[in-house]
Amino acid sequence: MRVIPKRPEYDLKTVGANLRRLRKAKGLSVEEVREYLMIGSTQAIYKYENGKSYPQSDTMFALMELYGATIYDIIGRPATVSRTYEEDLEGSSSVIYGFVMQQAS
Numbered sequence: 001m002r003v004i005p006k007r008p009e010y011d012l013k014t015v016g017a018n019l020r021r022l023r024k025a026k027g028l029s030v031e032e033v034r035e036y037l038m039i040g041s042t043q044a045i046y047k048y049e050n051g052k053s054y055p056q057s058d059t060m061f062a063l064m065e066l067y068g069a070t071i072y073d074i075i076g077r078p079a080t081v082s083r084t085y086e087e088d089l090e091g092s093s094s095v096i097y098g099f100v101m102q103q104a105s
Contacts, residue, residue: 010054012054013051015048015051015054015074016048016049016052018075018076020049022063023049023067026066030042030046033045033063037062060074
């Protein structure tokens with residue numbers, strides 16, 4: 001019998017802080033991100049960055065592309081874990097699946 005690991009929990013505050021850090025690292029304003037995402041107001045972006053809510057999965061994917069970030073850059077990972085880009089890509093599918101499933105619940 002195969003042992004399936006326990007689903008990880010994601011910290012809203014960590015995700016929010018990382019989204020803010022990535023936006024600022026790209027030199028983007030909240031308004032520019034709002035325009036890119038084609039949403040009506042900046043309120044949703046502030047909610048994401050302040051750890052009040054997660055973006056929907058399609059919005060998260062768009063933010064990853066805009067920021068040039070992997071899922072690990074956004075959800076955070078222990079500093080002691082050293083991964084290659086290829087390992088990040090391999091692991092991203094299971095992490096993204098977990099994120100999408102969490103959004104669906």
